Amino acid sequence: MSAGAPPVLAARGVSLAFGTPPAARTILSDLAFEVPEREFVCIVGPSGCGKTTLLRVLAGLLPASAGEAHFQGRRVAAPQPDIAIIFQDYGRALLPWRTVAGNVALAFEARGIPKSEHAVRSAPLLAKMRLAEHADKFPAELSGGMQQRVQIARCLAQEPRVLLMDEPFGALDAITRQTLQDEFARLCESEHRTVLFVTHDLEEAIYLGDRVIALAANPGRIVEIIDVDLPRPRRQLETREDYRFLEYRHRLFQHLGHE
Amino acid sequence: MRRVAIGMIFPLAVTALWELAAWAGAVSGDSFSRPVLVAAALVAAVADGTLLRQTAETFVSAIIGLAIATVLAVAAGAVLGLSRTLERLTVLTVEALRPIPSVALIPVALLIFGFGQNMTGSVVAFACFWPILIVTISSVRGIDPRLIEVGRMMGLPLAKRIRKLALPAALPGIMVGIRIAAGIAIVVAVTVEIAANPRGLGHGMIVAQQSLHPDLMWATLLWLGLVGWIANWGLLRLERRWLRWFWAQREA
Numbered sequence: 001m002s003a004g005a006p007p008v009l010a011a012r013g014v015s016l017a018f019g020t021p022p023a024a025r026t027i028l029s030d031l032a033f034e035v036p037e038r039e040f041v042c043i044v045g046p047s048g049c050g051k052t053t054l055l056r057v058l059a060g061l062l063p064a065s066a067g068e069a070h071f072q073g074r075r076v077a078a079p080q081p082d083i084a085i086i087f088q089d090y091g092r093a094l095l096p097w098r099t100v101a102g103n104v105a106l107a108f109e110a111r112g113i114p115k116s117e118h119a120v121r122s123a124p125l126l127a128k129m130r131l132a133e134h135a136d137k138f139p140a141e142l143s144g145g146m147q148q149r150v151q152i153a154r155c156l157a158q159e160p161r162v163l164l165m166d167e168p169f170g171a172l173d174a175i176t177r178q179t180l181q182d183e184f185a186r187l188c189e190s191e192h193r194t195v196l197f198v199t200h201d202l203e204e205a206i207y208l209g210d211r212v213i214a215l216a217a218n219p220g221r222i223v224e225i226i227d228v229d230l231p232r233p234r235r236q237l238e239t240r241e242d243y244r245f246l247e248y249r250h251r252l253f254q255h256l257g258h259e
Numbered sequence: 260m261r262r263v264a265i266g267m268i269f270p271l272a273v274t275a276l277w278e279l280a281a282w283a284g285a286v287s288g289d290s291f292s293r294p295v296l297v298a299a300a301l302v303a304a305v306a307d308g309t310l311l312r313q314t315a316e317t318f319v320s321a322i323i324g325l326a327i328a329t330v331l332a333v334a335a336g337a338v339l340g341l342s343r344t345l346e347r348l349t350v351l352t353v354e355a356l357r358p359i360p361s362v363a364l365i366p367v368a369l370l371i372f373g374f375g376q377n378m379t380g381s382v383v384a385f386a387c388f389w390p391i392l393i394v395t396i397s398s399v400r401g402i403d404p405r406l407i408e409v410g411r412m413m414g415l416p417l418a419k420r421i422r423k424l425a426l427p428a429a430l431p432g433i434m435v436g437i438r439i440a441a442g443i444a445i446v447v448a449v450t451v452e453i454a455a456n457p458r459g460l461g462h463g464m465i466v467a468q469q470s471l472h473p474d475l476m477w478a479t480l481l482w483l484g485l486v487g488w489i490a491n492w493g494l495l496r497l498e499r500r501w502l503r504w505f506w507a508q509r510e511a
């Protein structure tokens with residue numbers, strides 16, 4: 001956190017209501033937080049508390065009713081390629097008529113990179129996501145975990161400054177999910193990525209995050225912010241058995257456990 | 260093979276009945292001819308090239324019309340499918356123009372183009388435009404908004420979002436429209452040739468009928484059915500190839 005430089009991403013009093021005034025429903029209420037450069041920030045909250053809605057506001061897909069989303073000190077009014085989002089439902093976010101390589105290439109096409117360079121540029125990304133031998137398959141021919149890795153590879157190809165991730169591992173089985181958690185945590189560590197990671201699983205939030213922001217529902221508001229002091233790289237067994245992990249879990253559970 | 264063999268039983272039986280009925284004098288040879296004579300006329304017309312020339316004339320007109328209709332209707336349908344405002348502005352016009360029978364345009368097309376393939380092609384294009392337009396609008400409207408959001412997040416401009424996302428996503432639906440229109444194209448092309456344009460298979464049938472050659476008339480009709488069937492089969496094959504991803508998704 002270099003002093004003076006604005007945080008990569010910030011919510012400045014973001015509120016959001018759906019519907020017109022008499023029947024309006026407040027979904028997000030006066031949210032304020034920052035995502036500094038190179039930090040992995042997790043947002044955890046019960047289903048329906050507005051996590052997806054919040055990410056859509058930060059991504060510029062949805063205008064806030066009050067307050068502003070900021071990217072590097074400037075208001076986010078529309079989507080911009082420096083902010084990438086990994087959608088909750090990977091099945092809907094991939095282009096079913098394009099192969100794995102073709103889906104990743106979409107990001108290159110958007111950046112105006114000549115076609116001759118696509119293969120060279122996507123190879124390391126696919127290798128990183130362990131998709132190298134599946135480059136020519138269509139999404140329908142892949143497992144859920146592989147499809148999600150394609151979406152991640154495509155977002156990395158976009159070379160964004162910040163990654164917004166909406167319960168990216170939520171629909172996967174426990175083992176696939178732990179594998180992806182570790183792979184992704186390692187990737188973010190080695191590349192010093194800035195990430196805002198949404199989940200409803202508080203253990204996942206503590207396990208991955210440098211900081212955990214807890215939301216409560218109706219309306220969605222911040223009830224707790226925890227700075228996670230756990231050594232990296234994190235390990236599935238040791239980290240989860242660390243007394244600090246259990247203490248954080250305890251604190252968050254008080255807010256989220258009794259819904 | 261077995262399915263083909265079983266499928267052949269009915270037409271062969273009808274042909275045999277037709278031959279018998281002609282022999283017994285139950286149907287008039289002047290209007291119905293006889294299968295043997297029809298087959299001979301078919302072989303002769305294929306051999307001397309007239310049937311192939313007429314087929315080319317009819318199909319070139321039909322394909323020109325279908326191609327023009329496809330390009331215009333897919334472009335218009337994509338825009339109208341994405342923009343509610345434009346759709347509301349044009350819906351009345353579309354609903355007013357669509358019921359005009361395409362054949363009623365023959366006199367207009369004659370005035371503009373004179374005789375020839377452009378005249379038939381333009382009437383075919385009018386007839387094919389509507390089904391493709393309507394199917395394209397509804398297919399584009401039905402695509403998952405998430406796909407468009409993916410494009411917006413990457414910074415793809417609108418034109419590329421249409422070309423790279425909306426149209427491919429809508430392609431399975433659009434292909435259904437094109438296949439329906441392809442059938443219409445042949446019907447309309449032959450109709451125009453029968454009614455007004457002295458070329459192609461339609462005109463060939465009229466000439467055969469007027470010169471008292473029922474065998475050639477029936478032969479042309481059978482040929483038309485055969486060629487139409489092959490064209491549809493070819494389109495289906497193309498569709499299977501282009502939409503490999505779609506069928507992979509269906510089977511998964």
Ligand SMILES: Nc1ncnc2c1ncn2[C@@H]1O[C@H](COP(=O)(O)OP(=O)(O)OP(=O)(O)O)[C@@H](O)[C@H]1O
Pocket residue numbers: 018019027045046047048049050051052053054088200
């Ligand atoms: N377009 C919309 N119009 C009206 N209400 C909406 C809209 N989108 C979301 N909501 C409401 O906003 C609330 C928050 O939805 P959101 O999808 O952000 O929750 P979430 O925290 O992501 O939940 P989950 O963990 O189940 O994904 C829900 O009550 C939902 O019904």
Ligand SMILES: [Mg+2]
Pocket residue numbers: 051052053088166167
């Ligand atoms: Mg959600």
